[in-house]
Amino acid sequence: MEETTRSRRTGRMARRVPAAEVFDGLERATVLDRPIAVISKQVRRKLGPGKTRDFLHGVPIGHPLHPALAMVSFGCWLSAGVVDMTKTGSRAARTLILAGLGSAVPTVAAGLTDWSTLHREQQRVGLVHAMTNAAAAVCYTGSLLLRMRGRERAGRALAYAGLAAASAGGYLGGHMSYRQAAGANHAESVGHLVPLGWHDLCALKELPNGRPVRRRLGYIDLFVIRLGDDVSVLADNCSHLGGPLHQGRVAMENGEPCIVCPWHGSAFRISDGRVTHGPATSRQPAFQTRLRQDGVVQVRPAE
Ligand code: FES
Numbered sequence: 001m002e003e004t005t006r007s008r009r010t011g012r013m014a015r016r017v018p019a020a021e022v023f024d025g026l027e028r029a030t031v032l033d034r035p036i037a038v039i040s041k042q043v044r045r046k047l048g049p050g051k052t053r054d055f056l057h058g059v060p061i062g063h064p065l066h067p068a069l070a071m072v073s074f075g076c077w078l079s080a081g082v083v084d085m086t087k088t089g090s091r092a093a094r095t096l097i098l099a100g101l102g103s104a105v106p107t108v109a110a111g112l113t114d115w116s117t118l119h120r121e122q123q124r125v126g127l128v129h130a131m132t133n134a135a136a137a138v139c140y141t142g143s144l145l146l147r148m149r150g151r152e153r154a155g156r157a158l159a160y161a162g163l164a165a166a167s168a169g170g171y172l173g174g175h176m177s178y179r180q181a182a183g184a185n186h187a188e189s190v191g192h193l194v195p196l197g198w199h200d201l202c203a204l205k206e207l208p209n210g211r212p213v214r215r216r217l218g219y220i221d222l223f224v225i226r227l228g229d230d231v232s233v234l235a236d237n238c239s240h241l242g243g244p245l246h247q248g249r250v251a252m253e254n255g256e257p258c259i260v261c262p263w264h265g266s267a268f269r270i271s272d273g274r275v276t277h278g279p280a281t282s283r284q285p286a287f288q289t290r291l292r293q294d295g296v297v298q299v300r301p302a303e
């Protein structure tokens with residue numbers, strides 16, 4: 001329902017715009033596209049595929065790493081603000097600011113890694129998110145320098161400015177996560193949409209050997225691959241950002257066949273959907289299969 005308020009001056013009903021809608025405009029800020037293209041290309045080139053990139057995405061912990069690291073920096077800076085406000089220890093405030101600055105380094109590395117594989121609309125918001133957080137880091141660095149020169153009051157003022165910038169950055173990070181679903185699992189709902197029990201999928205003879213195809217179960221798209229008499233089935237929409245896995249390529253990883261997403265290169269083990277390479281951090285929903293006597297492949301969600 002549209003929220004309205006009556007203007008005192010004109011008496012007209014004016015639409016009250018929710019805060020998040022103001023930031024929706026950032027998603028359409030095409031003016032940011034040129035720096036985004038340059039920076040994200042550089043990040044992807046510098047990192048390349050491999051263990052470091054997977055680690056920065058958060059593959060080993062099964063969640064994006066960046067939000068967890070960001071909590072450390074923000075927590076330190078928020079605590080420094082409380083110490084400043086209550087004037088309970090200038091040394092403690094300095095230590096907290098320094099710890100926040102130190103943890104910002106891996107936070108930025110993980111954030112840039114995730115950001116380089118997002119949709120353009122998410123990257124536009126992400127770039128402003130990064131700029132506000134960079135402003136926060138500059139304020140805190142300045143605050144620390146002022147305090148070291150004995151200018152405590154000015155140092156506190158600059159730290160409050162840093163906290164305001166970091167809060168704005170945090171809000172934009174929330175916008176990316178909750179409104180634009182960056183970092184969320186885009187395949188989580190699949191297991192809930194398939195009724196319990198076995199379902200007929202297709203005849204085995206209709207499936208090409210070794211080539212992924214898409215088949216529909218009701219209104220759900222499934223990635224299906226036949227390797228000899230074995231049929232493996234996963235949700236087709238990639239857990240990273242929903243890319244079509246059936247258009248990906250099959251690659252061997254530690255002797256096991258994996259499907260590589262055509263959009264950003266996440267790799268999932270075909271047998272059970274486990275992530276072998278990011279940017280995806282969530283397992284791809286997998287299905288159990290069996291072959292009926294008349295040659296029909298049946299599926300049900302894996303437990
Ligand atoms: S959609 Fe990004 S890796 Fe699949």
